Amino acid sequence: MNTFFDHGPTDSAARGAWDGDREYTAEDRADTLAGVPEQGELDLAERHALRRVEGLSTELTDVTEVEYRSLRLERVVLMGVWTSGTQVDADNSLYELKQLAETAGAAVLEGVTQRRRKPDPATYIGRGKADELREIVESTGADTVICDGELAPSQLRQLEDVVKVKVIDRTALILDIFAQHARSREGKAQVELAQLSYLLPRLRGWGSALSRQGGGRAGGGNGGVGLRGPGETKIETDRRRINARMAKLRRQLAHMSTTREVQRDQRQVRQVPAVSIAGYTNAGKSSLLNRLTNAGVLVEDALFATLDPTVRQARTPDGRSFTLSDTVGFVRHLPHQLVEAFRSTLEEVADSDLILHVVDASHPDPEQQLSAVREVFAEIGAQDVPELVVLNKTDAADPLVLKQLKAKEPQAVEVSARTGEGVDDLVAAVAAALPTLDREVRVVLPYERGDLVSRVHAEGRIVDEDHTGEGTRLHAWVPELLAGKLEEYAVVG
Ligand SMILES: Nc1nc2c(ncn2[C@@H]2O[C@H](COP(=O)(O)OP(=O)(O)OP(=O)(O)O)[C@@H](O)[C@H]2O)c(=O)[nH]1
Numbered sequence: 001m002n003t004f005f006d007h008g009p010t011d012s013a014a015r016g017a018w019d020g021d022r023e024y025t026a027e028d029r030a031d032t033l034a035g036v037p038e039q040g041e042l043d044l045a046e047r048h049a050l051r052r053v054e055g056l057s058t059e060l061t062d063v064t065e066v067e068y069r070s071l072r073l074e075r076v077v078l079m080g081v082w083t084s085g086t087q088v089d090a091d092n093s094l095y096e097l098k099q100l101a102e103t104a105g106a107a108v109l110e111g112v113t114q115r116r117r118k119p120d121p122a123t124y125i126g127r128g129k130a131d132e133l134r135e136i137v138e139s140t141g142a143d144t145v146i147c148d149g150e151l152a153p154s155q156l157r158q159l160e161d162v163v164k165v166k167v168i169d170r171t172a173l174i175l176d177i178f179a180q181h182a183r184s185r186e187g188k189a190q191v192e193l194a195q196l197s198y199l200l201p202r203l204r205g206w207g208s209a210l211s212r213q214g215g216g217r218a219g220g221g222n223g224g225v226g227l228r229g230p231g232e233t234k235i236e237t238d239r240r241r242i243n244a245r246m247a248k249l250r251r252q253l254a255h256m257s258t259t260r261e262v263q264r265d266q267r268q269v270r271q272v273p274a275v276s277i278a279g280y281t282n283a284g285k286s287s288l289l290n291r292l293t294n295a296g297v298l299v300e301d302a303l304f305a306t307l308d309p310t311v312r313q314a315r316t317p318d319g320r321s322f323t324l325s326d327t328v329g330f331v332r333h334l335p336h337q338l339v340e341a342f343r344s345t346l347e348e349v350a351d352s353d354l355i356l357h358v359v360d361a362s363h364p365d366p367e368q369q370l371s372a373v374r375e376v377f378a379e380i381g382a383q384d385v386p387e388l389v390v391l392n393k394t395d396a397a398d399p400l401v402l403k404q405l406k407a408k409e410p411q412a413v414e415v416s417a418r419t420g421e422g423v424d425d426l427v428a429a430v431a432a433a434l435p436t437l438d439r440e441v442r443v444v445l446p447y448e449r450g451d452l453v454s455r456v457h458a459e460g461r462i463v464d465e466d467h468t469g470e471g472t473r474l475h476a477w478v479p480e481l482l483a484g485k486l487e488e489y490a491v492v493g
């Protein structure tokens with residue numbers, strides 16, 4: 001196995017890549033040890049929690065809480081299995097897993113990768129490696145292992161039985177982050193739906209669920225008195241409840257997306273082009289939206305900071321207005337449960353007139369991010385929407401990498417959302433890609449047609465405006481469609 005976060009003094013080079021890490025110190029270790037008696041209390045608290053869950057069987061959201069405890073403050077060991085690609089790819093993948101784990105609030109103690117022809121069907125990493133992993137877990141005092149992939153329910157269980165601590169996979173980790181970040185009603189419902197569909201095939205008796213729930217040592221006995229699971233019947237009931245809950249969420253979501261479609265239709269009628277900012281998580285999408293519109297959207301060096309789409313009005317330099325929306329970031333192997341659940345949000349991207357595909361040019365492997373994002377575009381039917389590649393973070397990017405990217409994507413615009421460099425070029429590129437205002441109109445709109453006045457303001461560019469006895473006199477450039485509506489109010493000169 002290839003150890004990533006060795007704490008020995010000899011591997012400062014390997015650690016260099018993890019710059020800024022809070023190192024695991026002897027003091028931390030002492031804390032862990034000192035924490036042992038408290039662990040007993042913790043277990044006790046969890047036993048109460050288990051009882052609470054039983055009492056809560058009418059309130060299904062709590063069932064998910066059992067499986068999706070927050071990962072905050074957990075101490076984790078990362079485990080990556082790579083079957084293809086290079087060591088560098090494997091390292092990048094584990095580095096991303098580390099960012100994901102930290103975003104979820106966990107402290108990463110160690111990371112190991114293993115090269116295999118294919119994952120072991122029983123324990124994912126194979127029995128021998130599983131034993132090694134248990135030693136690492138014991139020596140670091142970790143309470144959770146995160147595997148870089150999606151494990152079959154039986155693999156999770158069997159690996160857990162060997163390493164004696166909770167094991168979760170990358171999919172569960174991403175779902176956990178989404179759950180922590182969801183704010184809107186729709187976002188929460190989408191995440192819950194995704195979690196439940198992940199949870200359904202993984203349900204098992206509360207006996208073992210307790211050890212998963214605990215976040216502590218699964219080896220804290222095999223359950224013992226009071227910790228044995230209630231068995232199949234309970235699982236069956238839960239399964240039925242989960243199915244019912246999922247059906248309800250789907251109905252609610254369907255309703256919410258109808259409301260949104262109505263809003264979207266209105267926008268289409270108004271002929272305001274829609275521009276979506278999409279791209280890999282942490283690429284700088286929200287920063288760019290802020291740069292372009294002063295939107296004040298949450299920018300964070302964390303993955304999936306944005307889950308709810310933010311829509312802002314923006315204008316091209318020649319005054320044409322368009323909407324600019326910031327969306328949820330993509331990630332490699334975005335769990336299909338999430339793509340399904342977020343389908344309506346993602347469809348907005350597919351529906352837009354232009355996609356600004358933001359790429360973090362300072363990332364070690366931007367090309368892989370580009371293709372991962374394009375895969376999602378294809379999955380949501382957005383592959384035909386015009387795409388403008390925006391190479392962001394040029395202030396921090398390696399000039400050589402930038403050059404290679406430019407060679408692959410000659411149309412791409414280089415910007416730095418941080419310094420503002422290149423943003424004018426980007427604005428010009430967006431303006432060029434949007435429909436133009438091709439009709440010059442001179443009209444006098446009666447006061448009862450305030451609606452048309454607002455539309456000229458929103459969609460067109462005003463040359464001159466004044467208020468006369470008969471109404472609002474306007475000289476403006478407007479899109480074709482609006483020009484048609486204004487025809488009857490046309491005046492000469
Ligand atoms: N150096 C540099 N950092 C940037 C630039 N643009 C954004 N960042 C940083 O990159 C991190 C992510 O920025 P966000 O704008 O939150 O990225 P995002 O794509 O919206 O991320 P999610 O919503 O989490 O998917 C933040 O720490 C930003 O400060 C840039 O041009 N240069």
Ligand SMILES: [Mg+2]
Nearest residue numbers: 285286305306
């Ligand atoms: Mg964002």
